Amino acid sequence: MLYDILIDFPGSQDGSVTEQFVAGTQRELSDYLAPLAVSAGWARLVEPTPQATEPVATPDVEPAVTDDPEPAPEAPARRRGRH
Numbered sequence: 004m005l006y007d008i009l010i011d012f013p014g015s016q017d018g019s020v021t022e023q024f025v026a027g028t029q030r031e032l033s034d035y036l037a038p039l040a041v042s043a044g045w046a047r048l049v050e051p052t053p054q055a056t057e058p059v060a061t062p063d064v065e066p067a068v069t070d071d072p073e074p075a076p077e078a079p080a081r082r083r084g085r086h
Contacts, residue, residue, distance in 0.1 A: 006032045006046040014040060 008024045015021045016033040024030060024040075029049060032040060040046035 004032065004037065005029055005049040006037065006040065007049055008040075008046050010045050012040070012043075012045045014045075 006029065008026055008028050008030055010026050012024050013021050014024055014032075014036050016036050018035060024045070030046075032046060037046070037048075041048065
């Protein structure tokens, strides 16, 4: 995860190699180093910003073309019964 480095400090990402972390920069910190750096006030987690999602493109669908003319609408059914 990405962290803001708040003050200069030497630290080790893996417990064996020490490196210098510089205030005003952003760095990935390991699960080993991050809890120590945050609790000591040397670093703070950069809150992820929600990524803008791009709208999903829908394919343009054209109506099917047929050689048959459009059927005429059906006439309403007539009632049978006494007059």
